[in-house]
Amino acid sequence: MESRITYPEEYKAEFLKSRDLHLSNGRVVSPEEIWDFLTREAPEKYPFAFERQKAFFGMTVSDDFGLPAALKSNYLALTLSDRMEELVKNGGHVAYVQGGQAVDPYTAAGFVGLRPALIGAWARGKIKGKTTTQEELGRKEDKERGYKNISFEACQTAGYEHIQEGDLQVDFVAPYSALRCSDISYGLEAHRHGRRVNEVSLFLGDYPMRRQAEKTWAVDYFAANLRKLVKEMDRISGRNTTEEDLRNTIKMHNKARRISMELADIWWNAPEPPSNGMDRSDLFILGNLEVHGDPVADMDILTEALESVRYRAQNHIRSPYIAENAKRLFVCGSCITLDNYRTEDRGGIVVGTDNAWSHASLLVEEEGDPYYNLAKATLSYPYEQGIKERAAWTIDQVKKSRADGLLFLYNWGCNTQSAVARAICDEVKAKTGLPTIVLENELIGLTPEQQHNRVAAFIEMVG
Ligand code: SF4
Numbered sequence: 001m002e003s004r005i006t007y008p009e010e011y012k013a014e015f016l017k018s019r020d021l022h023l024s025n026g027r028v029v030s031p032e033e034i035w036d037f038l039t040r041e042a043p044e045k046y047p048f049a050f051e052r053q054k055a056f057f058g059m060t061v062s063d064d065f066g067l068p069a070a071l072k073s074n075y076l077a078l079t080l081s082d083r084m085e086e087l088v089k090n091g092g093h094v095a096y097v098q099g100g101q102a103v104d105p106y107t108a109a110g111f112v113g114l115r116p117a118l119i120g121a122w123a124r125g126k127i128k129g130k131t132t133t134q135e136e137l138g139r140k141e142d143k144e145r146g147y148k149n150i151s152f153e154a155c156q157t158a159g160y161e162h163i164q165e166g167d168l169q170v171d172f173v174a175p176y177s178a179l180r181c182s183d184i185s186y187g188l189e190a191h192r193h194g195r196r197v198n199e200v201s202l203f204l205g206d207y208p209m210r211r212q213a214e215k216t217w218a219v220d221y222f223a224a225n226l227r228k229l230v231k232e233m234d235r236i237s238g239r240n241t242t243e244e245d246l247r248n249t250i251k252m253h254n255k256a257r258r259i260s261m262e263l264a265d266i267w268w269n270a271p272e273p274p275s276n277g278m279d280r281s282d283l284f285i286l287g288n289l290e291v292h293g294d295p296v297a298d299m300d301i302l303t304e305a306l307e308s309v310r311y312r313a314q315n316h317i318r319s320p321y322i323a324e325n326a327k328r329l330f331v332c333g334s335c336i337t338l339d340n341y342r343t344e345d346r347g348g349i350v351v352g353t354d355n356a357w358s359h360a361s362l363l364v365e366e367e368g369d370p371y372y373n374l375a376k377a378t379l380s381y382p383y384e385q386g387i388k389e390r391a392a393w394t395i396d397q398v399k400k401s402r403a404d405g406l407l408f409l410y411n412w413g414c415n416t417q418s419a420v421a422r423a424i425c426d427e428v429k430a431k432t433g434l435p436t437i438v439l440e441n442e443l444i445g446l447t448p449e450q451q452h453n454r455v456a457a458f459i460e461m462v463g
Pocket residue numbers: 116155156157158180181182183184334335411413414415417
């Protein structure tokens with residue numbers, strides 16, 4: 001199979017019949033414009049994104065050309081950097097978000113909440129014309145800067161170096177101290193002592209640990225944190241975000257979360273995988289309305305994805321290049337992914353992940369105090385719970401996705417995930433009988449050959 005992805009002309013006519021894409025700034029992008037971008041402009045801007053390889057910051061394109069939602073998601077990923085530059089030039093505001101939360105409060109306050117991977121995509125996307133090797137080297141250089149700016153002990157996924165050195169116009173560093181991540185404390189401390197502390201505001205959502213959603217005081221305490229968060233964004237932007245704004249935003253996000261859950265249900269129960277693993281992941285987490293810095297566009301694509309996936313499921317259409325009876329893999333762990341293309345070449349497919357799915361698959365109560373409701377939901381996210389509770393939810397997801405085996409991947413420097421990986425795998429194995437494997441990963445760059453070999457051996461074994 002060709003390693004370079006090009007879009008065959010025979011798919012164009014059908015794609016042009018698909019819907020326009022609406023952006024938050026009011027712009028409407030036609031399918032013609034998207035096709036033109038993906039076939040002419042993007043391959044020159046981002047040559048590395050058109051190789052069949054592990055997704056660099058979600059920028060690797062799909063080779064499932066008959067799935068319009070996937071092509072549109074790729075369009076948004078490959079325009080993210082330019083769109084964010086335009087947004088800040090026009091007075092828009094960006095918050096740096098980390099810690100597994102839904103972005104409802106950021107959206108309600110008129111901010112774009114970007115996670116570490118998206119901060120990285122924005123920064124890396126500013127440099128055009130790179131090959132895979134150049135992109136790989138650029139990432140290594142970024143990480144070296146990160147080691148100097150933050151700490152050599154941290155995983156360096158966060159992209160704080162871009163904020164510290166002023167590469168990007170981020171207004172606000174505003175993570176939550178959730179259980180999942182050991183990087184946040186390094187980043188916050190580095191920022192507190194960093195050279196841009198007077199230019200970029202800092203906020204920490206103080207997240208009470210361990211089953212706190214059952215305690216009223218803890219929910220009240222975290223709700224007060226969320227009020228402070230929104231107040232600080234209002235101070236920066238000069239807006240006045242009301243409870244009604246937040247309530248309406250929660251309703252919009254809930255709508256997306258419901259569609260995502262329906263999409264997942266159809267996908268998981270389809271007789272054949274209706275998309276490849278990379279698109280599955282992209283489309284499922286669209287329900288968070290946060291992956292492209294544009295909730296309106298994400299909602300558009302999500303709606304279209306639901307229709308396409310339902311059609312394929314009803315008509316037993318398997319995504320191209322997926323093996324017959326492909327081994328279904330569930331992948332746990334933060335800020336990490338397998339190389340989907342190589343996994344599929346070896347006869348596997350990733351059918352589920354836990355990380356961003358945790359908050360996409362939990363609704364927020366819509367009536368009453370929106371801060372209290374959001375706090376309660378946030379303290380209930382399964383990924384942020386202790387090992388037993390997180391494992392119980394993982395087992396449920398593994399069963400729903402009809403997985404044949406589970407891989408737990410963690411990045412070097414990811415202290416929490418590395419500590420819980422084996423325990424969660426053991427729980428899953430004990431309760432389901434499925435094989436599990438734990439693999440450490442080096443965050444920087446492409447997946448090493450040794451990891452591919454282990455994944456390939458695991459795929460053979462689960463058969
Ligand atoms: S890899 Fe782990 S420590 Fe690093 S940002 Fe992700 S969750 Fe945090």
